[in-house]
Amino acid sequence: MWELISANKRKSIILFLAMGICLVLLGYFIGGTYAGKDGGYYGLSIALFIWVFMSIISFFSGDSIILAISRAKKVTPNVHPQLFNVVEEMKIAAGLPAMPSVYIIPDPAPNAFAVGRNPQKSAVVVTAGLLEQLNRDELQGVVAHEMSHILNRDVLFMTFSGVLLGSIVFLSHVFLRSMWFGGGRRFNSKGKSGGQAQMIMMIVALAIAILAPIMARLLYFAISRKREYLADATAVRLTRYPEGLASALEKISGSNLDLQSANKATAALYIANPLKAKGRKLSNLTSTHPPIHERVDILRRISNGANYINYQHAFTFIKGNRGRTNIIPPSGIQDKTKLDLRTKPLEEAAKPHKKGVRDLGDLIRAVNNYVFLVCACGLKMKLPPDFNKKSFNCPRCGTLNQVPVAELAALTAVTDIIDKPSNDSQPEKDEKIFRYKRKGKGWESFNCECGAVKQLSPSFNKNSFYCNHCGRKILIEN
Amino acid sequence: MSLIIFLAILAIFVFGFIGIYNSLVGLRNRVKNAWSQIDVQLKRRHDLIPNLVETAKGYMKHEHDTLTGITEARSKAMGADNVAAKGQAEGALSGAMSKFFVVVENYPDLKANTNFLALQEELSSTENKIAFSRQNYNDQVLFFNNKIQMFPSNLVAGMFNFKPEEFFELENEAEKEVPKVSF
Incomplete structure (x- = not known):
């Protein structure tokens, strides 16, 4: 597993550099269009500056920004002991050096993601809807999937390449707009000798500005999809129970709720696309996640072992000819050790999972620091954290309750x-x-x-x- | 000129050697750390069991044998001093525990007790943690053993006497079986 991670890291760096060069070239040619060769260097340094600046910000406060815009709240074990236990189990299985912090998003749409720039400091985020709908085995599968994103440092890579993608899109957008509205004017005012070189610069810049965002996007989405498969494979290796993750994915895709706090920028982080209503129109090429039914089919296809090679076999089987590409880096495939699958669900998970909408509401309130008070008549009352009366009457039986x-x-x-x-x-x-x-x-x-x-x-x-x-x-x- | 080339090659070898040695030490420490993880979880199970027995006592008047079975298995497991005895005693304890959880099905009052439910979650999670820490330990051992058998790290491993570590297998085969629950 650890060889695999370093192989993954190397690949990330190469892709990262390729996108960076793309951005710098774009800057160079845009600058060149406006002010000849010197302008090229100005453009280049501006592009570099944007890149470095945004990367530094995303490295040091990327996780807190993501957590804040997702409206995730850090919780103590008392709010949901089972979630903490499951996270700790997976932390042990993955051999993470430190326990990730646990966050809950008070939202009924089931989903999850992970952040963290390294395994020492990471966080697992789940929605209240996920906790309400999944049983223990399914929750374990989801947490294992997130844990493998942390292990593979996917989050760091995805934020960095997301920032790069954003810069590329931003630069070319600005350039194309300016060509559209103000094109030509600048060239006429200058001498004819410089004009020709600038024309060439402009044509190249136009070509890059049109192509780069498309290519960068496709690359970004392709990597994102591949990483989802890899995280699924690692989750199977950690839990030894593909059915857990498979049925969790089914439940997540079965829900038609949109996650309110998710947006286009953070969508790639989630275990399944949180923007369902909009996501349906997107084609396979431009989606950040592989189609869920395919992921489920692959997971269900896995038999006779939980190692990476078993996942690759299942992947090739489901995808047919398109599945020839290796999802798993070669070092993972070489490992032929047979890892037994757990065939039976955990005892608790075997029982039907009975939780209602009321539990979901209570969980969301617990995350938001409500206090629960049970009246003598048995009515459970929920007090908001800013409740400022000393006492009140029970709405059912009228008993005076002290706050x-x-x-x-x-x-x-x-x-x-x-x-x-x-x-x-x-x-x-x-x-x-x-x-x-x-x-x-x-x-x-x-x-x-x-x-x-x-x-x-x-x-x-x-x-x-x-x-x-x-x-x-x-x-x-x- | 040839002296410089010779020195460069020597430097490459020395640094490679140091790198391999350090990575071997790191891997061996990982194995040790994984082993201590198992220990932590086993200890945690020992700590939880008295509370479980205490809670269940009031409800399960007719299951005296099951409860004393657990208590005895626990004290045996805590007293075990070598690895083999420990594996066996822990296996027996797991067996006693799963028997207990089967019997619990007959006591709806106990199953409704919030205290007991919380304990049950803690215990089943601890069982999982034991299983996962064992899994992680075996992963680490596999990785370490591969490393000391593969070229070129096997040369360094041979020189400094790195021995392959043993996998942690279950002493009690019965533990592998999930108890059959009939309703």
Whole structure:
């Protein structure tokens, strides 16, 4: 698997350079059109500047920009313990050096993507709709697919080449527009001797400006599609269970919801095209993702092993003559080790998956820091984080309910901890506190000073919370 | 001139040698790290089991044997000191656990207990993590063993006595089988 990654890296660099040269040439000839040879160098340096500038930005803050425009929210394990477990399982299987952060997009459309410039610092993002619709095996397949994007450093490559593509498209667009509206004027004002060289420059520039964006786009989309296949193959290798990913993809494509926060620029990152309504019109050449039914067919075709070579066989079988190309780099194909497939689903996944729209809503609210309150009559009420009354009447039975102010505050505190990791656990002076020393890492229950029973789950990893009975701050010492 | 060429070739060899040696050490450390990952997950399972037994006790009055079976298997697994004994004891523990989860099907009250559900998720996830860390360990071992058998790294490996690592196979074949659940 690791030889494969380095082969992949080498390929990325070559493609990256090819696109870069394309951009620089475009800059040179555009400059040349306006101001002869000297202008060529100006154009070249402007193009280079745009490239370097955008690349630096995308390298250092690309992930946070993508996460912000996708409206993804970082969550703690309490919001969805199973998701965290599945991510950790795949982290172990992939041998990642660090646990990726987990984000949820509060949106009912099922989809997922990953960001991260290297495996040490990465993030897995899933939508609430995905969690609601998939069972454990399917979720595992999706997370494994994202994990392999992280392993292959696809995200870094896709953002970089996306930036390059953007610069090429931008430059040629500006140039073509200016030719259309102001063409010719500049040449007439100059002497005839320079004119001829500039005419040649202009023709070349026109040709590049028309062809480069098309070629760059096709290249970009072709690589993007190939990487999706490769990530599918790696996911199978990690989970040893192709059916999980296959049925997850089916469920994702079965949904006709558009992901609100996705746009053309980020669409290539997702596991399946998030812009369904618009995506249908696109032809195969210009789509960032291979057709889902084909991916599903390939996954279902895999038999007698979970190694790369098995995926390649299935790929060739499904694609027929068009499938002669190797999706997997040669070093992956050479590995003939037989890896047994898991034939049976996990115990839990075998049971029908019963979750309703209500769970989806609750999950989205949990991501958005709502507090859940169960009334004496059994009605579950959801309070928004900015709820500012001290008490209110239950809409069903009319009982007066006290708002757990402390709990709301605690939740906000949790988000603060996530946003800026600080070791500052000193409470304010006037607050009542209770300290509890944790014995191990498992389940533990203890009594707060007021007598209320508190229970800690193994996944509890904060260092404090508020007692919802007396409002004391409980400090957990590990 | 020929001296310079000779020195250049020598330099290439020396750097190649150093590179191969370093990559071998790196790979061996990866194998070790993968092994410790398995250990972490096994320990985690040992930590979770007492809570599970505690939670289940109240509901499963008639399944005393199953519960003591788990507890005994756990203490045996914790006491095992060498790798072979450990593999066997852990295998037995897995067997006891899957038996327990089959029996749980008869106790709807227990299955509805939120505490128990959370524990069940933790435990089944830990089982998966054990399986995946074993898978990762075997991947790393395969890669390392290939490296020390292939030319030219086999020369360096021979000189510094890098030994092939052993794959981690299951002692208990029964663990491979997912228990059959009949409804």
